[in-house]
Amino acid sequence: MKPRHKRFIFIGLGLAALAAGAMLVLNAFQSNLVFFFTPTQVANAEVPKGRGFRIGGMVENGSLTREADGLTVHFVVTDMAKRVPVTFKGILPDLFKEGKGVVAQGQLGADGTFLASEVLAKHDENYMPPEAADALAKAKAAGAQSSGTLVVNPR
């Protein structure tokens, strides 16, 4: 084998490795993207079935209840237009409060309850997670035409 052939083989191998690497990265990327939806989108059934996603909005005042085991909690996430009940088992992050923004990751159950595997606490100065703020703003912009389920708490 001439050195030139050898070099071609190496370049070919390198390119193949590069292509394999790119495939790997993009494939992992594709299958691990987590999309974000607002409660209104959840109510309109725009969310993927059988795949995890994130939901954000405000924790409705007075909606937080706790089961007897002390760990399973139920609360309602709202964007002031639609409400989505959420169930989570575990310890809530410090920044979680009624009337404050929240982002949860999980799947939609058969009964329309969002089963959260994770309630997110970003470690930054903002109380309102940006996704949640965005959801509220979007719903506000969309107007109150669909506010049949809206619960406004005067506090």
Next chain:
Amino acid sequence: MIPEIGHYALILALCVAVVQGCIPIYGAAVGNSALMSVAKPAARGQFLLVLLAFCCLGYAFAVKDFSVLYVAATSNSQLPIHYRLAAIWGAHEGSLLLWVFILTIWMVAVSFFSTHLPEAMRARILGVMGLVSVGFLLFMLTVSNPFERLIPPAFDGRDLNPLLQDPGMVIHPPMLYMGYVGFSVAFAFAIAALLGGTLDAAWARWSRPWTTVAWCFMTVGVAMGSGWAYYELGWGGWWFWDPVENASFMPWLAGTALIHSLAVTDKRGGFKAWSVLLAIMAFSLSLLGTFLVRSGVLTSVHAFATDPKRGLFILVFLAVVIGGSLILYAWRAPRVGLGGGFSMVSREGMLLANNVLLVAALGSVLLGTLYPLFLDALDLGKISVGPPYFDTVFVPLMTPAIFLMGIGPLAQWKKASLPELAVRLRWAFGVSVVTALALPLIMGQWTPLISLGLLLAIWILTTVAVDLRERLAHTDGGSLMGRLAALPRAYWGMVLAHCGVALFIVGVTMVKGFEVEQDVRMNVGDTATVGGYTFRFDGTEQYRGPNYIAARGTIRVSQDGRDVTVMYPEKRRYFVQNQTMTEAAISPGLLRDLYVSLGEPLENGAWSVRLYHKPFVDWIWGGCLVMALGGVLAISDRRYRLAWRRKVSDVPASTQMARQTVS
């Protein structure tokens, strides 16, 4: 008055920086030694001015001057003095000041330890650093001035984010910034070489110690950030693949690739253009990291919209630095030359493969960090890229890299023989495979990932042992101790750093494989058993800190009836921002950490409590420290010390060289 002095000092520093950025580089271009000699005093003067500004801001924090907007925004009269001072770098404006301050420290260091460099080289290096400084000072003075007044003054400050009120936060940002900004020296060396058109082994020898020092700081800085997240966030995780963390990890990856590529340039004269490109990349990523974390773009890309001037300045600055240096690279790099050829199976070849893998890993982190931001900025929807993505990508990319890491140091430069390497490494390989398969079984749980992790860690250690044995056999020096001492420190540095990687891998593998986590509801007197330890909850009591009120739990831990320790996790409420904070209790150990954090209070004094048993978790940070120590050992090598010492006798020669470079 004092803040105005600080502000004024910054303006003066900008003037000095402009002079430092223009005159010496021009002087080097025309070969005027008087103009070039401006660089040194300018760098030192700029350092003093920025130091003055830094002290002024510190003073404003110390005396609680709430008429300064930044002080009012990030501190409070109840905040203890050490946190008030750490609040200097608690938010955007102050961290920029810290950045510039550290940049000037590096400049002064270069001005002192560069007497052995040709004059033109030194002038260009300091000039480039001056230009970087111009950008940052302009940014501060135009759109984010830390000395801006608040009229009328606030009655009290809004307080520092409670998460940052932690000893780790006092030291972590300066460490990390020493690393970030340290890469500016490597960058300046690269740009100086491109400007001068001289890029040889000597260039690599000069820039190597600087790059290694910056890399050491970076390593410690990233590790401290991870440690801080571990004990402060109360979640027990040590790495979240959060954009903030990725921002510091990307320059680290580039820097790691750079120190290996520089080794080739130094020893063999190869990889020149690649080293220059990596230096540019490392510094660009440092800039990107600083801005990602500190501009608010991560909280919301629309933070840019609320302050468009700031966002625009950042984008323009990044474009100028990255674009400008890449254009210069494209224009001048072909002149630099390629260096000697080598076979693919050689030490160069393996280092090249490692570099490619590191850069690929870097690219995948960059993709996962920036892609969601792009989508959001273009209003194409909100997505997030979770840890599973990074985990899936990193394991296959790092596995071959670490495999090569074991072989590389044993391979010959230029051309090595695979069969011969296989013979030399057969024992190391056999031992690694057998232990990696057997150990998890002994520990009671076997998964492919645990075995893979252990295999890689043991592979590193055994190949290091083989390498050490072979080298000792070829070293003369009589006794074993004599021969050990005869090996150069740079070699020991490499050995130590590689062992650090092994320790790190052990830590990660063991935590991922054997960690036990349990969330439980505990009444007073309840017990729970996790990882063989029994935790008994003895209730909580109230106590008052300087600026918070806390519920402090008492948890007694025993193992097989023996008392092990008592842990005091806390739930604090900080008054000013009315923010609740979990303060985890950790009982550290060489082989395991016990980690307890309080969840929420339930009825009758019961709490939800999170209990963890984390085997080998401290090895993660220990490994990073060992890597950094390896770096320190490498730069204490004799040949660098000789370079410093030779400087006196070298002066005439170096000016001569400068002339040659210029012509």
